[in-house]
Amino acid sequence: MTLESDRSAVVLAGGGSTRFGDADKAVADLAGTPMVRRVVDRLEPVVDEVVVNCREAQVPALEDALAGGPDPSFAVDPVPDRGPMAGIMTGLQEATGEYAAVVACDMPFVDPALIAHLFERAAGRDAAVPRVDDQWFQTTQAVYRADPMIAACERALERGDRRVVEPLSDLDYVVCEDDDVREYASLETFENLNTREEFEAAAERLAADS
Numbered sequence: 001m002t003l004e005s006d007r008s009a010v011v012l013a014g015g016g017s018t019r020f021g022d023a024d025k026a027v028a029d030l031a032g033t034p035m036v037r038r039v040v041d042r043l044e045p046v047v048d049e050v051v052v053n054c055r056e057a058q059v060p061a062l063e064d065a066l067a068g069g070p071d072p073s074f075a076v077d078p079v080p081d082r083g084p085m086a087g088i089m090t091g092l093q094e095a096t097g098e099y100a101a102v103v104a105c106d107m108p109f110v111d112p113a114l115i116a117h118l119f120e121r122a123a124g125r126d127a128a129v130p131r132v133d134d135q136w137f138q139t140t141q142a143v144y145r146a147d148p149m150i151a152a153c154e155r156a157l158e159r160g161d162r163r164v165v166e167p168l169s170d171l172d173y174v175v176c177e178d179d180d181v182r183e184y185a186s187l188e189t190f191e192n193l194n195t196r197e198e199f200e201a202a203a204e205r206l207a208a209d210s
């Protein structure tokens with residue numbers, strides 16, 4: 001790993017997992033592997049470094065969950081619970097790459113081929129954000145140029161707007177749509193696990209695949 005990376009990954013893990021219940025879904029065991037570990041393992045081949053964004057109290061359990069793999073760095077939210085967009089900002093501040101793939105810790109099926117493609121699409125621009133079937137922008141599985149995105153997040157937070165799409169209005173971004181996504185990934189890449197039921201269903205699929 002070089003000191004200055006071209007391509008970073010920021011894994012967002014600073015949420016409260018309230019729909020999941022009284023455990024942190026990031027480190028919960030998903031068919032034998034902590035969910036965050038699955039995400040890091042899938043990103044690692046297509047990036048130069050991995051940064052994990054979280055709250056201070058989560059660091060020991062996340063270190064345990066990621067032990068034995070490549071050493072990630074941690075980006076701890078200075079103010080917790082300000083939402084995913086603030087977490088993106090914290091993570092990008094720690095990342096050394098000019099560009100970073102931002103992926104939520106609850107997307108265990110994230111496809112590295114799509115991430116690599118998003119880096120290609122983002123080159124020379126401020127971001128590449130997927131959107132399929134005219135649905136929402138997949139802002140937590142997207143590539144951003146770190147400096148303009150940090151600045152855009154700071155401005156959005158100053159305006160008091162926590163919406164994760166809000167910084168896009170300040171950025172020169174490309175939207176990666178429909179066939180451009182499907183060529184590289186199946187749509188399960190965007191599947192995110194929030195409840196115990198969703199988690200168990202995904203675990204069954206993973207166990208059946210292995």
Ligand SMILES: Nc1nc2c(ncn2[C@@H]2O[C@H](COP(=O)(O)OP(=O)(O)OP(=O)(O)O)[C@@H](O)[C@H]2O)c(=O)[nH]1
Nearest residue numbers: 012013014015016017018019081082083087104105
């Ligand atoms: N840093 C940071 N990340 C967050 C925050 N809220 C959510 N996230 C992350 O953003 C991603 C998507 O968030 P959610 O699916 O809502 O996860 P969550 O907030 O932990 O779960 P719920 O409490 O059930 O909404 C996950 O990777 C979370 O870890 C936050 O306040 N700060």
Ligand SMILES: [Mg+2]
Nearest residue numbers: 015016017018
């Ligand atoms: Mg949430």
